Amino acid sequence: MSCRTRGFLLLPVSLLLIVIGVVTFGLVQDIGTGARSNLRETERARRIAEAGIAHATWKLNQLATCSGYTDLPATSMGSDSYKVSVSPTSGSPVTLTSTATLASGLPGARATVSRQVPKTAGNTLTYTVKTDSSGADTYLDAANTTKNYGASATLQLQQGASYPLLQFDLSTLPKGSRIVDAQLVLYRENAGSLSLSGRVVNAHRVLEPWVPGTKNGSTSADGATWLTRDGFKAWQMAGATIESTSALDAPHTHYYLSGYTITWGLTNLVQGWVDQRYPNYGVLLVPTSSFTEAYASAEASDATRIPKLVIKYIAPCGALNPPQDGISGRVAWWKLDETTGASAGDAIGGHTGSVTGGSWSSAGGVAGGALSFASAGKVTVTHTSDLSMSGDFSLAAWINMSDRNGKRPVLYKGTAANEANYAMGTRDGEMYFEYFANNAWRTYTTTGLNLKPGTYYHLAATYKDILRQIKLYVDGNLVGTFTASFGNTPVVNTRNLLIGNTPYNENFLGRLDDVQIIASTLDATGVLSAMGGSVRLPVADAYVSSNLPGNVNYGTTTPLQLAYVPDNRPILRFDLSNVPAGTVIKRAILSFHVENSLILSLSLSAKLYPLTESWVEGTQNGAISSGGVSWSKRQNAPDLAWTNAGGTFANSLAGTLSLPLGASPQRYWEVNITTTVQEWVDGVRPNNGLVALMTFGVDTATISSRESLRQEPRLVITTN
Incomplete structure (x- = not known):
């Protein structure tokens, strides 16, 4: 198995300059020993030009901005010198062209080296990838060499017996990013038997591609097993072909009492993957001390326990950064979906908050x-x-x-x-x-x-x-x-x-x-x-009234009247035509702004139903309809009557608007209509809007219409 040079990119540039300088100094000392061939002189000039590249790279990355790059003027190295041109003077990547000139003047005493380097700048960004959505996981079992565990809810870990195998998709991280920190985070479901000894677990780079599979202990393997990479092709070495040297930034030890979350530092390894110095086939966890543990896998029912790789990085200038929704550089995202406890978790960078x-x-x-x-x-x-x-x-x-x-x-x-x-x-x-x-x-x-x-x-x-x-x-x-x-x-x-x-x-x-x-x-x-959804205002609203005559239009009226006697029914419609069919509606909340000075009824509520026939809003404010909706007709000229006067609606309830006794005036009240909106988007029922029917009561509610600026009915739709 191959050995790799670890941590090269994270070696401080100053140290790299010292190393090159020492090598160059040794070559300089050779001058006094006699004449060398032209080839030897050329190699010496090339090494000095490389020192110029290292110097210019260091200088470039001292700039906190992505513009204003300047050439490196002639710089002495002993009696020799180098200079570096920089092009372009902004953005990334940047081409550095270093020319070295030796003082000897011998043939071959001049060399030019050109190299393209990334220019990083800006804040440290955080990117979290998980095995359920951007990766894969399983474990290999030495006692069951032909069984696949790709669908297991846990990853078993035991010395000489069970090894977790994990991979994370880093394709959306910009090439050239400087990895500041990378932590593999696993949730320990079972800490095994009590012991006080340290538990040492290495992480090794996997050298061959593999498939997680869909089985949970089945011998009809369609994924990685102890003997195969995918159920068919054999590993070059049983138990996964891995690099012999641990890929960890520092030795890892945890204990029985270390808690639920266990982490491993993989900064150097992730840097190599991002730079594409070697292919990303993931890591294998290998314990070197005797104990048994189990970790949550991608199939865990609790999404917060799924294995993840938390990466902090500085991106090249102008890079398009993950995640996949196109938002560059999320640092923290408190989704606030917890149901209990005094902690607010961060879905991105681990900035857990304390709630009081x-x-x-x-x-x-x-x-x-x-x-x-x-x-x-x-x-x-x-x-x-x-x-x-x-x-x-x-x-x-x-x-x-x-x-x-x-x-x-x-x-x-x-x-x-x-x-x-x-x-x-x-x-x-x-x-x-x-x-x-x-x-x-x-x-x-x-x-x-x-x-x-x-x-x-x-x-x-x-x-x-x-x-x-x-x-x-x-x-x-x-x-x-x-x-x-x-x-x-x-x-x-x-x-x-x-x-x-x-x-x-x-x-x-x-x-x-x-x-x-x-x-x-x-x-x-x-x-x-970032919204993860949209806010929509009605494209049409009105109310229909059973008061005679039955052909009065209230298309431009504000507010909309909602009453049991007389039967006043608000109707409204939202345009959802730009929501693609099949879009999953996570939640749709309809809010009405109620203008009443005070709600006196003990339990005032209105039922909302989907309308089954189309209608036209109209332009009247309590006058005979000249084209718009009324109690008897859904439009005039041409006249189209409702199948059922007052609006033809389905018998499936979309939601209930409740206004408690003494409800504060001049505020919004919510109705969850997620199911109905999903039906509209999927085409299960045509989107003709909603009608609101007051339940039994003597009180009346007045609802702001779309003609009421900043108080219109609002539909908040969330899709992710």
Whole structure:
């Protein structure tokens, strides 16, 4: 088996220069021993030119930006010299051309070496890949040499018996990236029998391709076994063909009491894979001490336990970075889907937050759960360098306020007054982004948004370093563009990150979901990707009334009336034509803005049903219809009557709008209509919209229509 040179790319450039210098110095000493051949002189000049390449590479990567590269002027090395030209002067990769000139003047005393190198710059990014979606795993069993365990929910580990085999797809990581850290993370399901001895486990680079298979102990193997790579082709060496030397950055030892999560450092190995110095066939875990353990596999029922590789890296300039949704450089993503506990997990970089004063809402989020604050509370995330931002970055979150008055913070990087690296949230219904620089607050805020409590909004703030430009987005729409004055830029700090709180005792009230920090400037498309869905306003709405005459149109009326007597029924429709058939709708939440000053009924509710016939909104405000929908007709000119007066609808309930006694006026109330939206998208039923029927009661609800600016009905659809 082959041996590899480990850690070369992570060797400090200064050390590399010393090594080259020593070699060159030895050659210089040879001058006095007599004449050499032209070939020897050429080789000596080439080595000095290589030293110039190393010097220029080091100088290039000292630049924190992706432009302004300069040539390396003539530099002495003893009595000899080299100089290096750099082209282009921005971006990546960069071609370095080094010319060495020897003082001897002998034939061959001049050499030129050219090399293309990546130029890395920017924040440290984090990329997490898992074996269930971007990789594969199984284990090999020496006692059952023909059995495949590709579908096993656990990976067995035992010296001389069972070895986990794992592979991660790194194809989306930009070639030329500098790997800062790479950790293999496994969740230990079973620690075996109690022992106090250290458990030593090496990780070896696999040298042949393999297939995980779909069996769980079956001899009809369609994947890797102890003897074969795929159920048919034999390994060159039984138990997997591997490199003899461990691929770990440092020796690994853990213990019976080490906890559930076990990690291995693979920084040098991942660097080699990304640079394509050798093919990526994964690693084999090999214990060298006697114990038995079991780890969760890709088939684990708990997604948080699936094997993952957490990579921190600095990308080449201009690189398109993972993950697959096109968002470059996610640093942290708190999905807030937990159901219990005082920890908020980070799906990207392991920045787990500590929750105080909040409660989990298992079905209250845009795509799952959410974190709810009914009073003062916060999430505290311990500072790490990648959470501090000074270059390009973006912030994003879904918010649903229960109280919009005053300052309602979402993110605040800093736990002391006047030390915000960045902050984002709302103030009196307007979105803000701010930071503290040069002894003053730099605050950028929207005007005229009038964000209301009770419905989800998506907030995103982006910062472009080279332009000092700030852009604010609400629901994926650009709502503000600002430019900071020269020198007033975000300054990094070492303070913890606060979610839902500031050091000034300002608190977010309501629900938070999908809070993200991204080390790149998202464009409008990127903001939509970060949303993971869309917010839609009605393309048509009206209400129909049983009051005589039956052909009155309320197409431009606001508000829409909802009552049992007389029977007033709001109808509305959303355009979903650009959602591809087959798209999985994770959640669809319809929100109505209720204008009542007070709800007096004990239990006021309305049932929503899918309409089965098309209709036209119309342009009247309580006048005889000139073309639009009414109680008796779904359109006029040509006249088309409803099959059933008041709107023909299916008997399958889409959802229920509930308004409790004493409900606060001027706010939104939600209805989950996920099933119906999925049916519309899949074409199971035509999308003719919905009708709302009030249940028995004497009270009346007034609902803002699409003609009510900033108070329209809202449909929040989440697809990932």
